Amino acid sequence: MALVVAEGLGRTFGKRPPVLRDVRAEVLEGEVLGLLGPNGGGKSTLLLLMAGLIAPTEGSITVGGVNAIDVAVEATGTIGLITAEPGLYPLLSGWENLEYFGGLFGLGRQAVRERAGPILAELELTASSLDAPSGSYSSGMRQKVSLTRALLLRPRLLLLDEPTSNLDPLSTMTMHRAIRRQADAGVSVVLVTHDLYAASHICDRVVFVRQTVLATHVLDGDRVAPEPGPLYRLYEDTLGARP
Amino acid sequence: MIGRVLHIARREWLEQRRQPAMLAVIGALYGLVGGIVLAALLLMQVVAMEPARLATLTSVLGGAVDGRQVVDAAVGGTVAAYNFLMYSQFLGIAAVLAGHAVLHDRQCGTLTFLLLAPVRRGELLVGKVLGAVGPAFALYLVISGGASLVAASLPVTASHYQHLPTNPAWWVAFLLGGPLWAVFIGTVCTIVSSVAKDVRTSQQGVWFVVFFATMICGFLLTWALPYGIAGQLAVAGLAALGAAGAAMVGASIISRDVSR
Numbered sequence: 001m002a003l004v005v006a007e008g009l010g011r012t013f014g015k016r017p018p019v020l021r022d023v024r025a026e027v028l029e030g031e032v033l034g035l036l037g038p039n040g041g042g043k044s045t046l047l048l049l050m051a052g053l054i055a056p057t058e059g060s061i062t063v064g065g066v067n068a069i070d071v072a073v074e075a076t077g078t079i080g081l082i083t084a085e086p087g088l089y090p091l092l093s094g095w096e097n098l099e100y101f102g103g104l105f106g107l108g109r110q111a112v113r114e115r116a117g118p119i120l121a122e123l124e125l126t127a128s129s130l131d132a133p134s135g136s137y138s139s140g141m142r143q144k145v146s147l148t149r150a151l152l153l154r155p156r157l158l159l160l161d162e163p164t165s166n167l168d169p170l171s172t173m174t175m176h177r178a179i180r181r182q183a184d185a186g187v188s189v190v191l192v193t194h195d196l197y198a199a200s201h202i203c204d205r206v207v208f209v210r211q212t213v214l215a216t217h218v219l220d221g222d223r224v225a226p227e228p229g230p231l232y233r234l235y236e237d238t239l240g241a242r243p
Numbered sequence: 244m245i246g247r248v249l250h251i252a253r254r255e256w257l258e259q260r261r262q263p264a265m266l267a268v269i270g271a272l273y274g275l276v277g278g279i280v281l282a283a284l285l286l287m288q289v290v291a292m293e294p295a296r297l298a299t300l301t302s303v304l305g306g307a308v309d310g311r312q313v314v315d316a317a318v319g320g321t322v323a324a325y326n327f328l329m330y331s332q333f334l335g336i337a338a339v340l341a342g343h344a345v346l347h348d349r350q351c352g353t354l355t356f357l358l359l360a361p362v363r364r365g366e367l368l369v370g371k372v373l374g375a376v377g378p379a380f381a382l383y384l385v386i387s388g389g390a391s392l393v394a395a396s397l398p399v400t401a402s403h404y405q406h407l408p409t410n411p412a413w414w415v416a417f418l419l420g421g422p423l424w425a426v427f428i429g430t431v432c433t434i435v436s437s438v439a440k441d442v443r444t445s446q447q448g449v450w451f452v453v454f455f456a457t458m459i460c461g462f463l464l465t466w467a468l469p470y471g472i473a474g475q476l477a478v479a480g481l482a483a484l485g486a487a488g489a490a491m492v493g494a495s496i497i498s499r500d501v502s503r
Contacts, residue, residue, distance in 0.1 A: 085352030
């Protein structure tokens, strides 16, 4: 069943040529849908339209049968988002960031800690590592905290815009496993990526986007977890033990 | 609603607390101006309390003007100038801090996540403004208020009570008018920062607002002191109306559309 439905969707900024036009696409429940395409092809714009953060200039997009903009306005936590920029306050600790954003959704400090615990464990982070200012974190850790924030609200739709673009292979693999598990638990995931290796392993379907949806492809790959190759294993054996 | 506004403001305060150097600079600015004014008043008091010094001053001025009158006029000018400086300083600092509030969220990449949260644009704006104004207000309360109380306790300022805490209207201006004008100007600067595309544009806009707004508001708050509580309430009411109007306009300007 489709959670997100885009029909005749288009978006133009000012008097420039349309970034997207006549997009017809669906995101099914519990799938990872990859958005592939060149830079400037409209993938991130499509993601923002799904998030309801920008309005379409033509057509419509719904999440769970409700206009995406209205879903965003209602802000019930239906949508979780990760952007290439982790979006954390650098002077605040990871916990303070999580408590701040959780608090905006009415989650108290205790609730944030309880919900975050299992997510952090899955992402191979310790609770105490989030006590330091987030500005001191590595790119991978910032993205993991960002993913934790997105998952705190137990979203039905998880939108990921190049979440692993600056991460090392181990962090990337951890993130991919966590993303895949979310989809297996019924969350719909949309992944914008240039990483075809990642897309081929964790996506159920991919759509090729350049101004519009050019093609959709169903992947027959392993849906559970990517099988690391020998180089990955060597990398993990050599560098896996974190200091 | 109030809970969400305070939640947003508290985060701003927390971040400002993590920048003690910035708070020290603000405190030093308040302290410097207050210190210079108090030093000047003490000097004038030393002259005014000694008839021999007053006589010397009178003779230095050629005997055409009474030295006591000259000192009194200088004291009056100093306390009036201090009020103007105190307000324009507070308003300017609050405006500059507010002028970076939304821009900071854009730079950190957090604005997108704020816009996905169940927060009305008005709540976000008010929370940001309160967060920006709060620490500057606390320092203004302690340092500028303390300097004013000391100034009021000096015998040489007795005849200029209208511009000092001995005048109830001064308290209205200090505790109500000044903060409300700071909120008004802070709101305008927050809006400027939210529509600015980069730091430079934001700074240009904010400084434009700061220059004129602090001059006008500082003058207005000081000028209305002799008109008593009613006069100050009118000035504060004007600020409250402006702040409410700016918040309403700002709420619609801080668009959900993050692509701008």
